[in-house]
Amino acid sequence: MNEKSIRDRLVEHGQTLFRAPKQPVSFTKEPQADALLNDLDNHPHAFVLACVMDRQVKAERAWLIPYRISEKIGGFSVQKLSELSQQEVNRLMREPEPLHRFVDTMAHNFHSAVQRIKNDYGGDAALIWKGEPSSAEVVYRFLEFDGVGPKIGSMATNTLARDFKIPFSDYYSIDISADVHVRRVFSRLGLCAADVTVEQVIYKARSLYPEFPGMMDLPCWEIGRNWCKSRGPVCRDCYMNDVCPTAR
Numbered sequence: 001m002n003e004k005s006i007r008d009r010l011v012e013h014g015q016t017l018f019r020a021p022k023q024p025v026s027f028t029k030e031p032q033a034d035a036l037l038n039d040l041d042n043h044p045h046a047f048v049l050a051c052v053m054d055r056q057v058k059a060e061r062a063w064l065i066p067y068r069i070s071e072k073i074g075g076f077s078v079q080k081l082s083e084l085s086q087q088e089v090n091r092l093m094r095e096p097e098p099l100h101r102f103v104d105t106m107a108h109n110f111h112s113a114v115q116r117i118k119n120d121y122g123g124d125a126a127l128i129w130k131g132e133p134s135s136a137e138v139v140y141r142f143l144e145f146d147g148v149g150p151k152i153g154s155m156a157t158n159t160l161a162r163d164f165k166i167p168f169s170d171y172y173s174i175d176i177s178a179d180v181h182v183r184r185v186f187s188r189l190g191l192c193a194a195d196v197t198v199e200q201v202i203y204k205a206r207s208l209y210p211e212f213p214g215m216m217d218l219p220c221w222e223i224g225r226n227w228c229k230s231r232g233p234v235c236r237d238c239y240m241n242d243v244c245p246t247a248r
């Protein structure tokens with residue numbers, strides 16, 4: 001099997017996910033927290049702030065932070081959040097137990113993000129993606145938040161497009177988020193070398209499907225999380241097994 005066959009299979013599954021009806025996203029597995037994060041109409045800033053928090057801890061823990069803070073302050077309006085000082089945010093992040101592995105850094109990023117949403121977007125974080133902007137513009141707007149890099153910027157934009165069905169004028173700049181699962185799958189599928197770097201996966205995905213490189217992101221992540229494990233891969237259950245050189 002050649003690269004085109006592998007790409008077509010991944011893209012086909014990605015398109016199935018992309019075209020599926022909109023469903024609530026299970027970010028944390030806590031219903032109330034997920035309800036807040038899915039409420040883009042009334043609390044779009046919750047989604048943005050969770051993206052800002054998504055660094056160097058398990059995703060479920062990071063995405064819980066907006067809800068945990070809302071519990072502590074009795075609400076989650078931008079007005080209420082913007083009235084918190086840097087010191088107050090730090091205390092909310094630290095007591096009675098740390099909400100993140102790096103409290104000081106993430107408290108700064110949280111406070112800074114709230115101020116950016118208030119000052120640059122008039123308190124409406126949905127303006128980051130409203131009006132069918134280009135994918136590059138949306139990724140760039142996420143990159144303006146302290147602590148957000150290309151991986152999170154692409155992940156956030158991809159989530160908006162795929163799961164929330166937010167329309168953009170194009171999808172060229174939504175890259176694959178090359179975490180450990182995606183890198184492992186790209187390697188075992190023979191698309192990259194065993195010691196592949198994040199950058200190599202990103203550019204390989206761009207070369208394979210330049211119109212929407214991130215289309216292959218969730219399929220690869222699911223394969224790596226469910227079947228193509230680092231130890232004891234379950235190749236027989238994976239829908240890529242007939243085109244995967246490692247499975248053969």
